[in-house]
Amino acid sequence: MTDYVAFALQFLVAAGLLVSACYYVASYWCARKFFSERRVTSGLPDAELPGVTILKPLKGIEPELFDNLASFCRQDYPRFQVVFAVADPADPAIGVVRELKRSFPQVDIELVVDSRIYGPNYKVSNLQNGYRVARYDYLVIADSDIRVPPHYLRTIVADLVRPEVGVVTCAYRARPVGGWPAAVEALFVNTDFTPSVFVARVVETTRYAFGATMAVRREVLERIGGFLSLARYLADDFFLGNLVSRLGFKVEISPLLVDTYLAVPTWRRLVEHQLRWSRTYRSVRGGSYFALVLTHGFLWALLNLGLHWGDWRAWMVAAGLLGLRLTVAATVASRFLQVPLRPADLCLIPLKDLLLSVLWASAFFGNTVSWSGHRFRVLARGEMAPVTGGSEGLPLVQKSEARPKFGTGAES
Known part of the structure; x- marks a missing residue:
């Protein structure tokens, strides 16, 4: 049984290393394809x-x-x-x-x-x-x-x-305003989210905005x-x-x-925002969200080092995968998104990637999120409800009372 578990773990780590490397290459190719098309x-x-x-x-x-x-x-x-x-x-x-x-x-x-x-x-x-x-x-x-x-x-x-x-x-591309939390948030957008949009556009029909x-x-x-x-x-x-x-x-x-x-x-605001994104994504596309961890190359490189700490080949794999990750991130950001990464940004990417993996796992342990000063519970199929119940004191209008009126328009 122990040998079976060890083999399964090694197979999973190897799959993660391979898939994440392929994903990094694909994100560059898909970004290039997106910006080379003439509509x-x-x-x-x-x-x-x-x-x-x-x-x-x-x-x-x-x-x-x-x-x-x-x-x-x-x-x-x-x-x-x-x-x-x-x-x-x-x-x-x-x-x-x-x-x-x-x-x-x-x-x-x-x-x-x-x-x-x-x-x-x-x-x-x-x-x-x-x-x-x-x-x-x-x-x-x-x-x-x-x-x-x-x-x-x-x-x-x-x-x-x-x-x-x-x-x-x-x-979209992100431009940070302020200190390090904003810079890390921008890295989430420019090196993770937006490249994933380019990949998704190629591999599936776009059904979201x-x-x-x-x-x-x-x-x-x-x-x-x-x-x-x-x-x-x-x-x-x-x-x-x-x-x-x-x-x-x-x-x-x-x-x-x-x-x-x-x-x-603040760092807290950064974590709250990313956790909200993770739990929202999991609620609307559970299978896709679960598979997302296979693209977390830094996580798989660390796990591979843990399994083969004394093997120089594991260190070479980690160095090669990290080099590929940083090269693709820097190229996509500077060449296609027109937001060049600073040396400090490149140093932050491995830590940001590790935080991304932690947030990915955290999305499975809880269903509350913070948004604009309110706490909500994420329900099945992406629906939401205030944690405090009701609508927090604001007047609720039923659907039958909410028919739009056109062509009037006044400041009130």
Whole structure:
């Protein structure tokens, strides 16, 4: 029995070493493929481009907030509206929106302040409240930490006008704001998450979206039940793409890469965010999440050293795998994502990879997460519920009372 267990462990470690090495090579190849493709744009003249409403749910102040939001007001696009939705009348983000309205008087900017909620996902409640004043049938949703170039809307719409496309989303690169926790968080994005997006795009059909950008036509959104259909899910971006894909539409990853400016003030905030991501991923794609550990090369290299500590070949394997990992990470980040890694970043990658493995395992031991100052329990199939029960004192609106109204729009 002991020999059988030892053989099984050695086989598992060998498989992990092989799969992770292949994955690193594949992540480079898939990134190269993504950026080498030339997509056909719509070629529509300005007069025929559809109007677009940008929905921006906001809560609180974060570094770079004004510049992030301002980038959506600087679009080289003939007709667009920007709707900022806030729940709390005392939210300091309201002051930033008013400053934007003064700075961009030529832009159609709406501020909606509405505390009504429709489920435990308060971001979706903000979106629903902002949706009531959306003027146009092409909708673009993006998180508050995202910054985009002036041609952003033109690029997104070029895909969204195709009738077979139901959702357009964007991969993203991270730019840290602040100290080491933000730098490590950026490494999670630039060396793990975004390369995995490029790989997934090649090996499977995309059936999900990312919060960095979710673009959808109004009629498609209404067919899945509107924003209200997302109000009970933690991963609203995943389920928007998933529900739309079930209707037979394609989810298109735009060739445009957007920026997320990460302000992570503490190590605790970093761990909470990554643990939320891990537990969310496990709840919606359990099998895929379980297999993810096979791509954790540093973990398998350490386990291999533990099994063969005195064998020089184990040290050579560890050195070779680590060298491959760092080379691919640095190349993808600098050549494709345009965010070169510093020597300090390269030194942090092995420690960050080990933390990633710890977080992967932690996702199986508990189902609570922290998000925007609230604690939630992750339920089956990605649904969520406040740990304290109810909706933490906010007024709940039933679905029957939450029909969107169009074309009115006023700051309240």
